[in-house]
Each structure stands twice: as structure tokens, then as C-alpha cells.
Amino acid sequence: MASPRTAHPAPATARGVRTRDRLVAAARVVFERVGYLDARLVDISKEAGLSTGSFYTYFPNKKEVFAAVAEMTQNDLLHPGMERVADEGDVHAVVEASIRAYLHACHRNARLLAVLEQVAHVDPDFRELTRQRDEEFFRRNARSIADLQARGLADASLDPMLTSKALSAMVGRVAYGYFIGPVTEQDSVTMDQLAAGLARMWTNALRIPDRARGR
Structure with a gap:
């Protein structure tokens, strides 16, 4: 990147x-x-x-050391280290584990992400860094969606990139509001509930059957 x-x-x-x-x-x-x-x-x-x-x-200068900090944070979000899934053929479990790993990365980087968003509003270099991170998410998730479609597990009529952008934006904005945005009445929702809910929305949008199995 x-x-x-x-x-x-x-x-x-x-x-x-x-x-x-x-x-x-x-x-x-x-x-x-x-x-x-x-x-x-x-x-x-x-x-x-x-x-x-x-x-x-x-x-x-300060800008360069901030860029080094931001780059480490971006890498953590892109590669958060997904937990092992007991049944790797369970598509729903894999999606939920992936989303949970991303949420944990957002949680541990919340303060820095808030600062990065502020800087991105005034500095085009950091705005571009954030855009590149988003694009990498979009491409990676689009590849996963296309793979599910090729295996007959997801709605083949959906455009992989457009769907990826919509679903990735949903997860990203919910995570931002939950961990970084203004405090609201969110404390009653646990991390597991948040991950499970977002994963269900993701798989429902792709019309993945409840008993979907991967390779």
C-alpha cells in the first residue's frame, strides 16, 4: 500500500x-x-x-511519523488475524469469524482511527491512504463473493464489486459508530452479538442458504 x-x-x-x-x-x-x-x-x-x-x-517531521503509525493501523485492519473456525466448510461461521476479527481490530485501534479520520479531512495524502485501504477491502471481499457465486452458494445475479462495496461499507460504518463515534445506547450489544448480526445481514444479502457448505 x-x-x-x-x-x-x-x-x-x-x-x-x-x-x-x-x-x-x-x-x-x-x-x-x-x-x-x-x-x-x-x-x-x-x-x-x-x-x-x-x-x-x-x-x-510529525507527518512522517504519523504516517508510520497510520500504516501499522491500516495493516492491522486489513490483516486482523481471524480466529480458527471449527468447521471451515461452514460459510456462515467463516463470515462471522472474519467480521469478528475486523471488529476486534477496530476496537483496539479506535482512538487512532478517530485521529486518522480527522487528519484525512484536511490532508489529501492521508485521505488517499484511507481510500486505498477501502479499495483493498472492496477488492478482497469482491473476490470472496465471486468465489461463492462460482460455487453456487451466493446469488449469481449480484455484481461482486458493487455488493462488496455496499456490504463492506455497512460493516465499516457500524464498526465506526460502535467503537469510534459518539457514545449512544450501544452498551447492551456485545461484540459477539454485533459480529453475529452483521454476519447474518451479509449472508442474507448474498442469499446464502443456512446449510451452505464450502469446499
């Missing part, structure tokens, strides 16, 4: 990699605590236990 970061040499040593990682981790703490606009390089360096001079060895 393309990044809005400017070109900057990668650390040449293992120690350099560790130091850079410390700065990225510290930057995330600061960005989540005070937001992007109020974050200062001196605060990031202090959080990492390093001098401001050390910061400039690895990043030329």
Missing part, C-alpha cells in the same frame, strides 16, 4: 530498527492522547525516552 511518507532511509542496524519502533510506539501514545494537531515532537521523543535529535535521525 502506498504511504504518504516522504523518502527516508530505513535503519541500517537492529538497534536502529528498535529505536525507530520505540518512536512509532511513543508517537501512537501521544497522538491518541492529544490528537494530531496538538502532538509535539518533543512530547513524542520524551515518551520514547529519546532526545528530539534522535527523532530527526529516523523521521523528518
